[in-house]
Amino acid sequence: MKLKGLILGDIRQQYKYGFYALYTLFTLVYIAVLRILPMQWKELCTTTLIFSDPVLIGLMFMGAIILFEKSEKVMQALAVSPISIHAYILSKVISIGLISLLSGVLIALFSGMEHSYIHLTVGIMLGSALFTLVGISLSAFISTMNNFMLIMVPTLIISVAPISVYTMGYKSGVMLLHPSISLIELMSGNISVISLMAISIWCIAMYIFSCLSVKKMMTI
Amino acid sequence: MHCDVYFFLSVSKKNDDDIIMNQNIISFKMFIRNIFSDGMLSAIICIPLILAAIYRFVFPLIVQHYPMLKDFSLYYPILDLFLAIMCPYMICFASVLVVLDETDMKINRYITITPLGKKGYLISRLIIPVLFAAIVSFVLLSFCSVSDMSVWTTFIISILATILSVVAAMIILAYAGNKVEGMALAKVSALVMVGLIIPFVITDSTQYVFSFLPSFWIAKFLISNNYWFILPAIFLSGGLVCILYNRYSTKI
Numbered sequence: 001m002k003l004k005g006l007i008l009g010d011i012r013q014q015y016k017y018g019f020y021a022l023y024t025l026f027t028l029v030y031i032a033v034l035r036i037l038p039m040q041w042k043e044l045c046t047t048t049l050i051f052s053d054p055v056l057i058g059l060m061f062m063g064a065i066i067l068f069e070k071s072e073k074v075m076q077a078l079a080v081s082p083i084s085i086h087a088y089i090l091s092k093v094i095s096i097g098l099i100s101l102l103s104g105v106l107i108a109l110f111s112g113m114e115h116s117y118i119h120l121t122v123g124i125m126l127g128s129a130l131f132t133l134v135g136i137s138l139s140a141f142i143s144t145m146n147n148f149m150l151i152m153v154p155t156l157i158i159s160v161a162p163i164s165v166y167t168m169g170y171k172s173g174v175m176l177l178h179p180s181i182s183l184i185e186l187m188s189g190n191i192s193v194i195s196l197m198a199i200s201i202w203c204i205a206m207y208i209f210s211c212l213s214v215k216k217m218m219t220i
Numbered sequence: 221m222h223c224d225v226y227f228f229l230s231v232s233k234k235n236d237d238d239i240i241m242n243q244n245i246i247s248f249k250m251f252i253r254n255i256f257s258d259g260m261l262s263a264i265i266c267i268p269l270i271l272a273a274i275y276r277f278v279f280p281l282i283v284q285h286y287p288m289l290k291d292f293s294l295y296y297p298i299l300d301l302f303l304a305i306m307c308p309y310m311i312c313f314a315s316v317l318v319v320l321d322e323t324d325m326k327i328n329r330y331i332t333i334t335p336l337g338k339k340g341y342l343i344s345r346l347i348i349p350v351l352f353a354a355i356v357s358f359v360l361l362s363f364c365s366v367s368d369m370s371v372w373t374t375f376i377i378s379i380l381a382t383i384l385s386v387v388a389a390m391i392i393l394a395y396a397g398n399k400v401e402g403m404a405l406a407k408v409s410a411l412v413m414v415g416l417i418i419p420f421v422i423t424d425s426t427q428y429v430f431s432f433l434p435s436f437w438i439a440k441f442l443i444s445n446n447y448w449f450i451l452p453a454i455f456l457s458g459g460l461v462c463i464l465y466n467r468y469s470t471k472i
Contacts, residue, residue, distance in 0.1 A: 017400040022407060029411075064403040071324040071399075145317035145399055146260035153263075 002083055006091035014095060019061070023103045026053060034111040044167060046111045047187050050120075051180070052160060054103040055127035058096045059156065062135025063148030065092075070217070079218040089136060089210050093129045100128035116189035123187030126199050130179055131159070133206035140213030243336045247344030251318055260314050268307040268356065272364040275303060279366055294420070296367040297442045301416045304361050304381040308353040309413075312389035313406070315346045319393060320402040328472065338469050346389060354382040373442070376450060380438045383457045387434065388412050390464035394471065419443055434460070 014020065030049050037045055069075060078088060104124040108115045134155065142148045162178050173194065175181050179202040182195035255264070279299075283289045322328045332338045358378035362371065369377065388409040396402035415435030418427050420443070430436045437453035440446070 013400075017398070018404045022404045026407065061400070061403050064399040067321075068324060068399045144254075144258055144321050145402075146255055146314055146321075147258045149313075149317065150259050150263060 003087045003090060006083065006087055007094050010091050010095035011098065013065075014099065019057075019099055023054065023057075023099050027103045027106050030107050031110045034107070034113075042111060042113050043188075046108055046113055046115070047184055048163065048167070050104040050107055050124065050187065051127065051163070051184055054100040054107070055124055055183070056131050056156070056159070057100055058093075058128055058132025059135045059152065059159070061096070062092070062132060063139050063142055063152060064145065066136065066139035066217070067142065067145060067148065075217050085211050085214045085218070088214055089133070089207070092136060093132045096132045097125055097128040100124050119189045119191060120187050123183050126186070126203065127179075127183040130183075130199065130203050130206055133203065133210045134159075136210035137206060137213045140216045243334070244340050244344045244348065247331070247336055247341065248348045251315070251345055251349065254318050255314050260317075264307075264310045264314055267310060268303070268360060271303055271306055272360040275299065275364040275366050293367075297369075297439075298417055298420055300361060300365050300367050300369060301377070301381070301439065301442065303364065304357050304377050305385060305413065305416070307357045307360065308350055308382040308385035309388065311349045311353040312346065312385040315349055316389050316392045316402065316406070319345055320396060320399045323396075324398055332472055338472055342393075342465075342468070346386065346393075350382055350386055353385070354378055357381060369442075373445065377438065377442060380434075380441070380450070380453050380457075383454070383461075384412065384435055384438065387457050387460045387464070390461055390468065394464040394467040397471075415439060432456070 030053070034042060034046055034049065101121065101124050105117070105121065108117070108120055135152075138151050138155065139148070142151060159180050162175060163180050163184055166175055166181050166184070176185065176192065176194045177198050179199055182198045185192065185195050186199070256262075319328065322331070328341060331341050336344070358375055361369070361374045361378055365374065391409040391412065392402050392405045396405050412433060413435050415430050415433030415437075416439050418430045418433075418436055419439045427436070431452070434453045434456040437449045437456065441449035441453065
């Protein structure tokens, strides 16, 4: 019940601050771009576009969301309320995941390509959860927006850059241990035990880190 | 008597102007200290320099290694436009983030009721930094351009790219009420830059669908070297800055 209230609160906040409007606009722009692209580029570009924007929302926006909550003293209020750290984190993961999923599936649906929607949905949900958890973990170490940018941009590069190496043809099995590559493979419908295990381990590790981060923020 | 009064008034006016100018500088120093303390200033300085070094030293080697890249020389100006906008856009973005931090802490309300005022606040946070960025952009572009632009074209492109960065920053400042909205609007403001590549990729008359974007005319100017294209770029940017400034000053 508390989790439901938190999720609804987060969705209301995201709606109020224009996340839904923004992703409606960007989904339309991406669909238009994908429809113009030639067929041979479409498959690769659809997955890459979905990965590079809707899946990464959590990483890009979590710093701003948490800094805003810090300035509004939300953390102190939550610390004395009966809401657990797990509920706080899950609410962020689910609410952001909803935008990622809606935007990602719509882009795939109208891109003019056939997709394995089960794989795509699982990939988007796991990816969105992972990067939201990364965003929450990083937010404990920041005090200003510029601070967040300085941490977020290298993280973004580390997360996205190996994909270009992989798509250019360097397809070593070791690379599947990188979460982004495993996610791209999963979203493209190429499921393997290594990639699923890699994503799961990364998600669990990031969940533990984000729990520690939120705990740190609530005790300050 | 009248002469004395006029003299006093002129001195007083002069002193007021000096005080406001000093306050602009002090406020600008506060901004620099702010971005220096969290390392953002280093990033703003380093990233355009690294990009320029890549253009100057690495790009010729890549072209030498892959001669087929010469077939794409028509698109080299896009790389130059990217370099031209990099420095001012980064400094504008850092300014916006500082202003958003100050908005959430309500510091900007206190600053704007001091003699610095709304205009002074914006000058110290956005205009003075961006003037430095324009100079850096011009210098980097002069030495590291990959499309061999003339000095005069380089100068104009640096100025126009700087004005365009101010437009992008003003979009965020005019509509964002806090950091979360600011980050969402940062993505929207990046769409203003889309016009920079349109004339290169859409060569028929369909390209004029994007003619409402100042960036479209900047790219048109670079492609054709027709100085008339500077006018719509300046008028559209100026108009947008005025509208956005009015919106910003009523909001604050």
